[in-house]
Structures are given as structure tokens and as C-alpha cells.
Amino acid sequence: MRLQRGISIISMMVGLTISMIIVLAMMGLYKSTLQTTVLSKIGASQDGARTAGFLSVQSSLQSAGFGLNTFVETTDFRLYTDAADDSISAPTAATLSTTVATGNALFWRWVDASAAVNTCALLYAPTGGGLKYFSKTGCTSPSGIWGATGIDLASASHWLVPPNVDPGKTAPAGVVPNAVTISVNKTSAAGCVPFGIAATVPAGATETTTARFVVKLSMLSSNAGTTGDTQFAQPSSTCLANIHLAPTP
Numbered sequence: 001m002r003l004q005r006g007i008s009i010i011s012m013m014v015g016l017t018i019s020m021i022i023v024l025a026m027m028g029l030y031k032s033t034l035q036t037t038v039l040s041k042i043g044a045s046q047d048g049a050r051t052a053g054f055l056s057v058q059s060s061l062q063s064a065g066f067g068l069n070t071f072v073e074t075t076d077f078r079l080y081t082d083a084a085d086d087s088i089s090a091p092t093a094a095t096l097s098t099t100v101a102t103g104n105a106l107f108w109r110w111v112d113a114s115a116a117v118n119t120c121a122l123l124y125a126p127t128g129g130g131l132k133y134f135s136k137t138g139c140t141s142p143s144g145i146w147g148a149t150g151i152d153l154a155s156a157s158h159w160l161v162p163p164n165v166d167p168g169k170t171a172p173a174g175v176v177p178n179a180v181t182i183s184v185n186k187t188s189a190a191g192c193v194p195f196g197i198a199a200t201v202p203a204g205a206t207e208t209t210t211a212r213f214v215v216k217l218s219m220l221s222s223n224a225g226t227t228g229d230t231q232f233a234q235p236s237s238t239c240l241a242n243i244h245l246a247p248t249p
Helices: 009-061
Strands: 077-080 101-103 105-112 117-124 131-137 159-161 180-187 212-220 233-244
Touching: 009 117, 009 131, 009 159, 009 212, 009 233, 077 101, 105 180
Parallel strands: none
Antiparallel strands: 077 105, 101 180, 105 117, 117 131, 131 159, 180 212, 212 233
């Protein structure tokens, strides 16, 4: 009987099995690499948007109190704790003190020097992530920016930090929603020196020990694995240059 030459069915099956294992391993590596690349791009975009947005906020916040002869905290500067897209009236205002108060919307007022017009602004951090900024002229109190003739939070589209997912959708696995926290506290003059320049107290007036306002924004960086990774929070602190609660002499 002549010897059989070639490969057996068993050898072929073993070879196919090994080949399939190698192909599956390569596909898994490709998928992992692709996912890492996509998440890195999303994270880099998110971190860049946060940095640019926070810088814009810092600049805008310095208008708070500008041009006001008398600063009244209850009408000129308010932190809200429960603003929502469907808010048509002013939400709950936080009590500001040396203890840090946290909210999701910040209102402030100033006078536009070029036109001598009262102007209000609202910084809003939606639950779904991102950060919105609105301004309105001819506004002298929070009631001017809320209500039926005020700002519609849902329809406004001026994003300083855009959300990383569309409304109604969830973030991809591995992407932490870019929710922004707004916090405010009062501090002494020593704890709040904007641009390294001490604010001048009017002649004859005595500044209280908790006269200055510090606004802090915080958002998790793309390095955070979950919303609980607070060690990856990226804060931005702003000392307001035009507000200090010194009694009128």
C-alpha cells in the first residue's frame, strides 16, 4: 500500500482553529486600540472646550458690579440651586457666606459703560453637561432675566462648554458627562485679590471681613473614570474685581 501524502483533515482543522484564534486576537486588539483612540479624541476635545469655556467665564465674570454706584447683593448677584431648562421664574437662591454654596446658575448685573445701559447676565450649567451664558440689556434685577419675557433656557444656544452628548442620549462607555458645578463664597480682602491688585475701598469706608466674592467652576477632566473621581476635578477660581461690600462713607 502506498503512503498517503498531504495533510489530514485533523491537521487542517487544527490549523484553522489556530488561525481563527489569531484573527480574533487581532480584531480584539484593533477594537481596543480604536476605542482608546476615540475616547482620547473625545477627552481632548472635552478638556479643550472646558479650558476655553472657563477662560471665557472668567473674563465675563469680571463685569459683575461694574458701573454700579451701589451694589445690592439680592438684586445684583445671585446663585441659584435648582435652575432648569423649563424655568420661567427665578429658582431658589442660595444664601452666600464664607461657607461655599453650590448651584447650577449664577446671575449678575453691571452697567455697560459705552451706552450707560443696565445689563444682566446668567451663567447656567444644565444637568446634562456643558455651560451656557446669556445676557440681556435693560435689566435691573433677576426678575428681568426670568419669566415669560426673559430668557428661555431650553431654546438658548450660546454654549461656552458644549455637552459631550446630544440631549436625550447617554455618554459612550468610558466617557464621563461634562457636568459643571458653580460655587460661590465670600472671603476677606486678603483672600481675593483680582489680577494681584487690591481693590480700593472708598475713602471713609470700612470694608467688612467678608466683603469679597469668589466664584469657582469645576468639571471632571477626561482622566476621570466615573463621576465620583473627584480627584480629577478641574477647578477655575475667579475673584470678582468690581464687587466688595464696603459701606458707603
